[in-house]
Every structure is written in structure tokens, then in C-alpha cells.
Amino acid sequence: GQQLNQSPQSMFIQEGEDVSMNCTSSSIFNTWLWYKQDPGEGPVLLIALYKAGELTSNGRLTAQFGITRKDSFLNISASIPSDVGIYFCAGGDSGGSNYKLTFGKGTLLTVNP
Amino acid sequence: KAGVTQTPRYLIKTRGQQVTLSCSPISGHRSVSWYQQTPGQGLQFLFEYFSETQRNKGNFPGRFSGRQFSNSRSEMNVSTLELGDSALYLCASSLGDVGNTIYFGEGSWLTVV
Numbered sequence: 001g002q003q004l005n006q007s008p009q010s011m012f013i014q015e016g017e018d019v020s021m022n023c024t025s026s027s028i029f030n031t032w033l034w035y036k037q038d039p040g041e042g043p044v045l046l047i048a049l050y051k052a053g054e055l056t057s058n059g060r061l062t063a064q065f066g067i068t069r070k071d072s073f074l075n076i077s078a079s080i081p082s083d084v085g086i087y088f089c090a091g092g093d094s095g096g097s098n099y100k101l102t103f104g105k106g107t108l109l110t111v112n113p
Numbered sequence: 114k115a116g117v118t119q120t121p122r123y124l125i126k127t128r129g130q131q132v133t134l135s136c137s138p139i140s141g142h143r144s145v146s147w148y149q150q151t152p153g154q155g156l157q158f159l160f161e162y163f164s165e166t167q168r169n170k171g172n173f174p175g176r177f178s179g180r181q182f183s184n185s186r187s188e189m190n191v192s193t194l195e196l197g198d199s200a201l202y203l204c205a206s207s208l209g210d211v212g213n214t215i216y217f218g219e220g221s222w223l224t225v226v
Contacts, residue, residue, distance in 0.1 A: 033215070042117075042203050042217035043156075088156065100146065100169050101205075101215060103156035 003027075006089050006104025013079055014112050021087060021107045022073040029091030032065045032072035033101065037086045046087075047074070079111050115140065117206050117218035125224045131192040134221045138185050138206030144168075145187040146215065147179060150201040159202075162187055163209045194225045 006023045013019060023032070031050050035043035047058050049065035049072060056063055062075045072089055086108050090101040118137040126132050138145050146161035146169075158171040162181035179189040185206075191198055201220045207213040 035217070042219045045214060045216060048214050100158045100161055100171070102158070105155045
């Protein structure tokens with residue numbers, strides 16, 4: 001089945017620093033999504049990407065859908081303590097009428113005030 | 114606009130028992146999908162329902178089943194529970210068309226003892 005490689009697995013940074021994480025796949029995806037999950041909660045959508053090459057921002061967050069459709073990255077600028085959490089990438093496979101997400105293993109972000 | 118609602122939030126079951134989890138999607142959403150999240154395997158797709166029909170299925174044994182009602186609410190059932198079924202079960206809803214954004218609920222924490 002499809003698999004996503006998400007890196008890094010974890011990051012420990014100082015408040016104010018920029019952060020970058022990425023996902024790569026051996027398969028093509030039709031959409032790329034980035035979610036953040038806080039402890040005990042469900043994933044919350046941060047950015048959705050629907051077109052190869054698309055670059056989208058949401059406040060301090062910026063994500064891009066790779067040209068090859070096999071990768072995506074997420075950047076967080078000027079990190080703050082509330083950015084702490086697990087960030088997941090997800091590739092959307094919309095073949096036919098089906099729609100399911102394949103998730104990366106997540107990047108655990110810790111921000112030191 | 115109310116989000117995806119899952120009940121119960123927490124439950125403990127004994128090995129061999131069965132469990133039913135419930136999900137109410139965002140109003141107007143016709144697609145409901147279910148995911149299992151564990152520390153070792155991450156987020157894994159179980160199945161997706163659209164208009165009361167299972168439209169897509171992941172690689173889980175037949176002990177895992179689901180259904181969707183005419184009001185789009187969905188239930189998933191796990192029979193003959195095993196210790197390894199302990200996980201966070203997440204429900205997600207979307208409008209159901211290819212490329213629509215998927216929104217997650219807070220999840221149901223299942224512990225099997």
C-alpha cells in the first residue's frame with residue numbers, strides 16, 4: 001500500500017525560530033493535507049493543497065504541494081509555544097469515487113520559550 | 114457550526130467483548146470515514162461511508178465493521194476485542210466529493226484489558 005515518509009520525527013527548537021518539515025512518497029497523491037494534533041484531541045486541519053506546485057499560507061504557516069505530486073513541505077515561521085504538538089502530513093487518494101487519506105507518522109514539535 | 118462529534122470519549126472493555134462507537138458528522142456532510150490511531154502504527158484508515166454505503170475500505174480484519182444512517186450519522190463496531198485494539202478511534206467527515214476537505218472529531222479512546 002501507499003506509504004508516506006515524514007521527517008523529522010521530532011524537533012526541539014527555541015521560540016522565534018523557523019521550522020520546516022516534509023513528507024515524501026513513492027506514490028502520487030491528488031491532494032496533500034497538513035494537520036496538527038494536540039494531546040487527547042483529534043487532528044485539526046492546517047492547510048489543504050489540491051494542485052501540484054501550489055503554495056499556500058495560513059498565517060505563519062506555509063505549505064507546498066510538490067511538482068512531482070510525491071512530496072510536500074510545511075514551514076512554520078517565528079514559532080511560539082502554542083505551536084507545540086504533533087504535525088501530520090496526509091496524502092489524499094481520490095481514485096474513482098473513493099477518498100481516503102494516508103498519513104505520515106508525524107513530527108513532534110517542542111518549542112522552548 | 115458544530116464540528117464532528119464522537120461518543121463515547123473514553124471507554125474500557127474486556128478482551129472478547131464487542132464495542133460500538135458513534136460519530137455525528139458536520140451538518141451537511143455526507144461522507145464519514147474512520148481511522149485508528151496507535152503509537153506504533155500511527156493513523157490508519159479503516160473505512161469510509163457515503164450515502165449509507167461503504168465506499169472504501171482499509172486493511173483491517175472483518176471484526177471491524179461500520180454503518181451509516183440516513184442522517185449521515187455513523188457507527189463502527191469492533192467484535193471479539195483484542196488487546197491490540199486499544200487505540201484512539203477517529204471519525205472524520207466531509208461533503209463527500211473528490212477533493213473535499215476532511216475534518217476530524219476528537220476521537221474515542223478505547224482501552225482493552
